[in-house]
Amino acid sequence: MAHSKIHHGHYPAGGWLAAKALGDAFHEQMNMREEIKIMFEMNKPGGFDCPGCAWPDANPPHPVEMCENGGKAMSWEATSKRTTPEFFAKHTVGELLGWCDYDLENEGRLTHPMKYDAVSDTYQAVEWDTAFAEVGALLQSYAPETVEFYTSGRTSNEAAFLYQLFGREYGHNNFPDCSNMCHEPTSVGLPPAIGVGKATITLDDLAECDLLISIGHNPGTNHPRMLTYLREISRRGAKIVAINPLKERGLIDFIPPQSPMQMVDFQPTKLASDYYTVRVGGDAALLKGVMRCVIEAHEAALAAGQPAVLDEAFIAEHTSGYEALRADVLAVPWDKIEQVSGLARSQIEAIARLYIEAERTIICYGMGATQHESGTQNIQQMVNLLLLKGNIGRPGTGISPVRGHSNVQGDRTVGITEKPNAALIGNLEKRYGFDVPKTWGHAAVASMQAIAEGRAKALICMGGNLVMAMPDQSRCIPGVKSLDLAVHIGTKLNRSHLTISKNTYLFPVLGRTEIDRQAGGEQAVTVEDSMSMVHASWGKLEPASPHLKSECAVVAGMAKATLPDSKVDWDKLIGNYDLIRDDIEFVFPEFAGFNEKIRRPGGFHLRNAAAEREWNTPNGKANFLVMDGINEDPRAGDSSRFSLTTLRSHDQYNTTVYGLDDRYRGVYGMRNVLFINAAEAAGLGVAEGDKVNIEALDKAGRPTGRRLDGLVVVVIEMADRAAATYFPEANDLVDLENFDKASGIPAYKNVPIRIEKAPA
Known part of the structure; x- marks a missing residue:
């Protein structure tokens, strides 16, 4: 493993570093014959599906239909390393519990059925x-x-x-x-709104949208093949708006490793035209602010005798609940929207202008939007925004949860x-x-x-x-x-x-x-x-x-x-x-x-009724669904209180850790880190590289005793009053009772914490 360090490089997603990381993974885990044989079989007709993310396959496929982290997932599974009965005979479970997660999985593939023996504290082979x-x-x-x-x-x-x-x-x-x-909020939140709990788009829609709004996900790490499609959206002049507490490299610019010309001249494609670091837990406030701007622009246009902003025909024929939604979003005061979202009114108005100007809009979202106590309602507010302009059920429009496991x-x-x-x-x-x-x-x-x-x-x-x-x-x-x-x-x-x-x-x-x-x-x-x-x-x-x-x-x-x-x-x-x-x-x-x-x-596409404007809801309509209020102010409590979000490193897939580097965020050789912005670090009296302790708080702001100590501060561009660290190490900070009551999803992405400087 590399020596622990923090080094913030200024390089795009993909490029030569992605190719090198993939080559290193192949070299460490597999032999050359296997590498060559299966590299061209992945995500191809007649081949095998990537064991990593669920991003769709191109049809027809690219010559090599693989990304860096998909290649790591493949090499991790196709490794030549083996975890045999002899290994288990040498190592007790008590000893193995002291190993790090990377070392456990890096032993290789399990080879025999095993049964635990309490007397020896070992796993033993069984027929x-x-x-x-x-x-x-x-x-x-x-x-x-x-x-x-x-x-x-x-x-x-x-x-x-x-x-x-x-x-x-x-x-x-x-x-x-x-x-x-x-994505349980997707399965629970979308059906009452549009009658189906899945994405309403296909890859073809990405080629036709004028605006893609990306909320709460990090494609550069979690589904890198998406970057190819974001690149094409940007190159044809459409807009990409990124909304995320951290400014992630995989939404800023990209060099596709499959493009020899860009690899040689090292000229990345800019992805997000606009990037907004919303506060942790501020998504609903932001969405309500955008909807307020859109509705007010519509009513001002009508009063001036100008064309409507909203798709009035679509709303009348296909939807129910618009008036209730209108009353709700117009009633939320701007100071509350700004306070909770962490964005200025002018920034929210800028997002609204892009949405108004776009004829066809897609919203993609990830677990940054779902893993909250209000996760279901967050998703429904995205649907509300799309319905205002009829942006579901026609080419180049729709909503798309970007799911993880394949x-x-x-x-x-x-x-x-x-x-x-x-x-x-x-x-x-x-x-x-x-x-x-x-x-x-x-x-x-x-x-x-x-x-x-x-x-x-x-x-x-x-x-x-x-x-x-x-x-x-x-x-x-x-x-x-x-x-x-x-x-x-x-x-x-x-x-x-x-x-x-x-x-x-x-x-x-x-x-x-x-x-x-x-x-x-x-x-x-x-x-x-x-x-x-x-x-x-x-x-x-x-x-x-x-x-x-x-x-x-x-x-x-x-x-x-x-x-x-x-x-x-x-x-x-x-x-x-x-x-x-x-x-x-x-x-x-x-x-x-x-x-x-x-x-x-x-293969084939399972029919999606909502994509054809057939609404399998009890009333046969797409429904505007009102969220009562907006999330609590993340600044509540004392000055040391933050909202913590958990995330993956770049060398990680779900709980599988491929290595200890997170190069897009400048972290090498370690996972015990806490990301905060420069102003918050200064306010706490800490500098990058210092160590801090964090403790989870209950809803009343009281300490819970669940804590992580000795985290290394990494300064990164992100929202204020927010902090981030890796899961699964931080999962113990999340109370088992802290979940979205509609969907049951734990609130991994919004944990109230207090930060203190660690003793020297």
Whole structure:
């Protein structure tokens, strides 16, 4: 690892440094033959889907359809390193808990099914049949509602469908999912507004918009392939407005590594034409301010006999609730809008002018907007703004959540939900003949509350690193340790696997890059990207170990052992994944022709009714939804109180840490940092490189005792009264009860803290 330092370089996103980082990742993790073989197979028809983000694939694809962090994700999975039974024999769990997260995963791919042995404090190899039989016997002894079935976004559609089938035949709807911690406000907030909980755009719309408003996300790190499309938007003269508490390099300028000319002459393309560092928690205030400007401009235009600003015909024909929205936004005083958003009225008016002048506008947003107590309402305010000018349901317009993990959206589409609707229940019962439980189950926060309070008996994790991803780890970790059973299904060792329950198993599975051979031959799985394109993924590499099973096979193995009288023919389904897709098509009619369609290059698009101005809401309209007030003033309390947002480093994907550098923010060789702006640092009497301690506060401003000490100050251009640090290290600062009551998402992006200078 590099020596710890802070160095603020002035270089664009992408470029030679991205190419070098990708080459370094390949060199460290893989051999040259593997690099060359699979580099040209990623995100291509007949190839495998990126195990990283959910950004859509180009059609036709670019010669190399890969970004820096996607390449890191691929190399991390296709690594030549192995974590074997011999490794576990040498290292106790107690010892491994002292390792950093990077070192744990850098040991490489898991190779054998393992079971924890308390006497030796080690994981020991176990045969698959033995492990399945033991897990099945334990599950038979529990009341179904005391078992939590967690799903990570790496899970394929086929495995997710089998997983929810297993859980529902077992007898519950407890399906906590990683989407509960990232885009649940999208799934909950968009349907009452426009009738669908997904993006209303495709890649084609990005080529036609006049204005793209980017709120609360960092594409340079989290979905770098988006930068290619932002570059094209900028080069054709359209505007990009970035709204984010930190000024992120990936929204400022970009050199595409796939463009030889720009790489040679080092002339970046400017991306955002305007950048606004909104305060943490100030998104709703800003959006209401913009809407106020737009409505006032409309009414002034009409009074002067000029053309309307709003799309009055669209509002009259397609929407409901405009008058209530108008009354609400005009009633919010400007001083409150400025105070909470952290932006001057003139800045908000400038955003409004761009919106008024644009004929076609798209809003893209990320977890910076969703992970708040008001996350659902934040998303609905974006919809309100778009509806004012009819910016949903025509080319070059719409709303687009930019999702993270590659199939987090697909998992939900094929039934991973704690709230099954009547159609899902009815179709499952028709297809399989068992009674589907009707009582709603647990999402992520409710699951962890049940675990922390001792109401849960078992946790099964289909991928992911749930213990570290959840908030309030001082409650969650003891809760997981008190469980009777924990089963972790994954590819590499992580800290959740070391949080030992009474009976703990570690089941290694195939990665997205690997060939999946079943009784019916080599199998493809499918994924759904963040714009509702569904396509096949075919692994290309030999499995990391002959002892690995596919996700589908692991689910089937547990189900057969748990449900000896199951009405599902598990062996038949896992022998030929086409049969799983036939069942998905039966249960979800929108997948009509599933097997035929995924054999077409590029796959197919699931219909989005809102994109066609068909509103599947109770009143058949797109609805303006009023938010009562705006968020609390981040400056409340004493002068040392800040609002903390958590974020990824550039060498990180979700809880997976690829390295200790964050070059776009000037951090090298460390993760114990706190970002603040220069004025706030001066006010605290600290300079860059000094160390500070932070403590989380409750809503009344009282210390909670949850703290991080010894964080290194990094001065960066960002909003005032705001601070930022990395997750998952900071997740313990977030109270388990601090979540959006509409969607259940934890408020990772708005934690009240106090900062103090650390003793020398």
